[in-house]
Amino acid sequence: MEAFQWQPAPSPAAAAALVNQTTAEAMLTLQDTPSAQQAVLVKAGGVDLLDLMKEGLVNPRRLVDISRLAELQGIAREGDGSLRIGALTTLAQIAAHPGLRQSHAALAQAAAMAASPQIRNRATLGGNLLQRPRCWYLRSAAHHCLRKGGGHCFAFAGDNRYHAVFANHGCAIVHPSTPATALLALQGRVELLHPQGRRRQVPLEDFFVLPEADMHRENILAAGEILTAVRLPPQSPASRSVYFQVAEREAFDWPLAAVAVVLDLDAAGLCRQASIVLGAAAPAPWRARQAEALLTGATVNEETAMAAGEAALAGAAPLAQNAYKLPMLATLLRRAVLAAAAPQPRPQGS
Numbered sequence: 001m002e003a004f005q006w007q008p009a010p011s012p013a014a015a016a017a018l019v020n021q022t023t024a025e026a027m028l029t030l031q032d033t034p035s036a037q038q039a040v041l042v043k044a045g046g047v048d049l050l051d052l053m054k055e056g057l058v059n060p061r062r063l064v065d066i067s068r069l070a071e072l073q074g075i076a077r078e079g080d081g082s083l084r085i086g087a088l089t090t091l092a093q094i095a096a097h098p099g100l101r102q103s104h105a106a107l108a109q110a111a112a113m114a115a116s117p118q119i120r121n122r123a124t125l126g127g128n129l130l131q132r133p134r135c136w137y138l139r140s141a142a143h144h145c146l147r148k149g150g151g152h153c154f155a156f157a158g159d160n161r162y163h164a165v166f167a168n169h170g171c172a173i174v175h176p177s178t179p180a181t182a183l184l185a186l187q188g189r190v191e192l193l194h195p196q197g198r199r200r201q202v203p204l205e206d207f208f209v210l211p212e213a214d215m216h217r218e219n220i221l222a223a224g225e226i227l228t229a230v231r232l233p234p235q236s237p238a239s240r241s242v243y244f245q246v247a248e249r250e251a252f253d254w255p256l257a258a259v260a261v262v263l264d265l266d267a268a269g270l271c272r273q274a275s276i277v278l279g280a281a282a283p284a285p286w287r288a289r290q291a292e293a294l295l296t297g298a299t300v301n302e303e304t305a306m307a308a309g310e311a312a313l314a315g316a317a318p319l320a321q322n323a324y325k326l327p328m329l330a331t332l333l334r335r336a337v338l339a340a341a342a343p344q345p346r347p348q349g350s
Helices: 012-018 023-028 047-054 091-096 098-103 105-113 125-130 178-185 289-295 302-311 325-341
Strands: 005-008 040-043 062-065 075-077 083-086 189-193 199-203 226-232 239-246 257-265 271-279
Touching (some): 091 125, 105 178, 105 239, 105 257, 178 257, 271 325
Antiparallel strands (some): 257 271
16 A cells, blocks of 8 residues: 545535545556546545555545544434435444334345444445445456456456346446445435535436446546435335345355345235345346336235246346356345235334
8 A cells, every 4th residue: 555645524515625536537547647646535434445545456645534524424314204314324323223224124134234243333325335346357456457447357258256147248347335225226316515515416226327338437426526425215104125135154245146125015915116126236236127017016925026036137148157146136036025015013012
């Protein structure tokens, strides 16, 4: 790791005004070029950024520390029932929050399954959404891959057992964020702050980008913008959400396959609306639209849940070593749909 300057930011707007590159932009330039040596990057929990610096993949001149900004922390319920989760809220705080565990269970479950307890106590929601993919070719200084401005994706002819089975044309990374899968299913939006104080809200479905739209980055965050919060709409009392994943190890591991399901059910078990997102499956959290359409207007049972699992695989293009993900995703989706539709326990005293 090279020497760098450290600058605490007095406010989110001040941090945005100081930052001149995103991490993705800093990784595009070779480390001995002037532009790479002049990078000023934002640092929150620092879990991902410090890894990249230790590996020599980014070499910033200065880090702007936002980790102590109180206005970027905490979970607040708005007057309309929506939620605002500050970007510096840790995964541990999200996993333990009683309100989230009741109204947005899939998000709390996803946060609880991310990384290890030590990392969850440090990792922030904003940093988790913005982390770079965990592809070993992207994270190898010896491989100048497409995502770093190189000539080709090494995964297609190399070790691709953990790579994408959807939308993997050109670049086969999978999106690394566990909470992102649940947040997209819950119709989340990110709040972005410009240095002049202008704020914009972007649906997560529009925030994340596929390689066909931009080969070099995973989202539309611009240099000089700070991700300040994630906003979640109020959930219907009849809405239920579930997040399931499979990993090689239960602790400190990224999922091999994941699914988040949100169902709005009537009293007879008829699905009025379904939102289904697959994780560890594509370069961005992947909406299973055919599965959503199959469930909407149908009674949820073993047969329709199994059919939804099969429908979710439409368009899959597994690589040489990762076809095992397809039955995993189908089975996880079936189980998540049935879990979301299961009768909920009545509160004590009711």
